[in-house]
Amino acid sequence: MKKIFSLLIVMITVFGASKVFAQSAKTESFKVYGNCNMCKKRIEKAVAVDGITKADWNVNSKVMTVSYDPAKISNDAIQQKIAAAGHDTEKSKAADSIYTKLPGCCQYDRKGSAAAPAHDHHN
Template sequence: MKKITLILVMMISFVGLAQEKKSKKKEIVFKVNGNCEMCEKRIEKAAFSVKGVKDAQWHQDCQDVHVIIDERKCSADDVKKAIAVAGHDTDTFKATDEAYEELHGCCQYKRLPNTNDNEVKKH
């Protein structure tokens, strides 16, 4: 009987640890400049290019993106940098002028003076 109780306790502990490891998902929301549906596709594609991104949805009306990430695989800054490389300024990272200029004419949003000088370049 003691063996059975011990085995049950160990199994319950193992299941609890396994579930705890799975719960590293986090929703992040941050500003991303853009104008249209092409911007939406580009921003979301850039977010999904980061390993660990589970979902990404950019909202044109609010100029923000809602992203669900696995914190064990990536960070919010990883996603922001990928979006900036694609040509869209975020609240933390600014796209290079070259990346911005490569955007289609309708996608060239009004760039505001950014107090943040974190410019991200393609590698």
């Protein structure tokens, strides 16, 4: 009987700890600018860091969905990592020097950026 009680205590503790961890994870979505699957790979790779458990950028909607541990990384830091890879987000703009090094198909219309001309992908 004592063993069953001990086992029950351990199971409750493990279940409780996993529930606390699951509650600490946060999922958010935000806009990230890009054009193609090369962008998708670059954007998702930029956030393959400790604290982020899932990252998916949708090429068509331009929406990034991330699941992360806010104790390890913030939404702002995630968006800064994406900008450091050359892609503008809702909160962070990529440095022109990084953006202009992106392949031509990955350079999107930055609307108002004098350093980055719009590219016509129909040519």
